[in-house]
Amino acid sequence: GAGVSQSPSNKVTEKGKDVELRCDPISGHTALYWYRQSLGQGLEFLIYFQGNSAPDKSGLPSDRFSAERTGGSVSTLTIQRTQQEDSAVYLCASSQTPLALYDGAVQDVEQFFGPGTRLTVL
Amino acid sequence: DAKTTQPTSMDCAEGRAANLPCNHSTISGNEYVYWYRQIHSQGPQYIIHGLKNNETNEMASLIITEDRKSSTLILPHATLRDTAVYYCIVRVALRSGYSTLTFGKGTMLLVSP
Numbered sequence: 001g002a003g004v005s006q007s008p009s010n011k012v013t014e015k016g017k018d019v020e021l022r023c024d025p026i027s028g029h030t031a032l033y034w035y036r037q038s039l040g041q042g043l044e045f046l047i048y049f050q051g052n053s054a055p056d057k058s059g060l061p062s063d064r065f066s067a068e069r070t071g072g073s074v075s076t077l078t079i080q081r082t083q084q085e086d087s088a089v090y091l092c093a094s095s096q097t098p099l100a101l102y103d104g105a106v107q108d109v110e111q112f113f114g115p116g117t118r119l120t121v122l
Numbered sequence: 123d124a125k126t127t128q129p130t131s132m133d134c135a136e137g138r139a140a141n142l143p144c145n146h147s148t149i150s151g152n153e154y155v156y157w158y159r160q161i162h163s164q165g166p167q168y169i170i171h172g173l174k175n176n177e178t179n180e181m182a183s184l185i186i187t188e189d190r191k192s193s194t195l196i197l198p199h200a201t202l203r204d205t206a207v208y209y210c211i212v213r214v215a216l217r218s219g220y221s222t223l224t225f226g227k228g229t230m231l232l233v234s235p
Contacts, residue, residue: 004165033222042209043166043225056218091165111223113165 002026004114006092012120013082021077021117025094032075033095033111034067038088046090049075082121089116125149125212131230134204140197142229144210147191153213155186156223157195159206166209166225169195200233207231 005024013019025032034046045059049069060066064082069075079086093111127145134140146155156171170177170184172193177184183196197204209228213221 035225040227042227045222045224048220048222056220056222058218059222093165110168111166113167115163115165 004092004094004112006090006114006117008117009115010118010120012122014122015084016081018078018080019082019119021079021090021119023075023077023092023094023114025073025075025092026112027073029094029096029112030072031095031097032069033093034075034077035091035093036061036088037091037116043091046077079119082119084121087119087121089118091116125224126210126226128208128210128226128229130227131232134197134200134231134233136202136233136235137199140200140204140231140233142195142197142208142210142231143192144194145192146210146212149190149212151190155184155190155193156211156213157182157184158209158211158223158225159204160209160228161203161206169208200231202233202235205231205233 004026007022011019030051032049035043036046037043047054047060047067048056051072052069064080067077091113093113095111125146125148154171154173157169158166159169160166169181170179172184172186174186174190184193186193207228207230209225211223
């Protein structure tokens, strides 16, 4: 079966333009996550979807960032009025079951990552 | 606010065991420790996770100290393809009450011939 796919693999845009990044999770995975990885840094959590709803958007860095998920499958991360500091690799991951409410007692299931979209804002 | 600390980089000779340490002194009694790795230009890949017992799978072994304040990931016979950044992760709570995996900077493992 196919893994998580993301498109485009590379995106170069000019400052101030809007961009859309797409993620196709593994079929049947109900949970979907977006992360950002800046050069030489660890992964920064952005947003998490359970089905089509996003119970936690606290990681989105500004109101220029938004995301949606339709049909419990494909997700789109949109960055409006891009800035140079938005340049990074944007990674999407999916898992079979959702993140637990934080009680520490439930083990998360494995997250499967896509190859990422490298965004360069000139 | 990273909950784990790892060395920035490590070297290992091909065929030898690679032992990657991780400190997680603030871990709660029922939180799991996860290990992922990221090969250059790829997304992270799950390796193993554990609570308090040592774990082993086809990729690696995980040794967790009795007090659970540290752990070691062991690649028993490292190959050149194991060159990657290795992340030791403990779940962190989000404001919503949900949790996520927080990836720090990890350990860059370089396996040499």
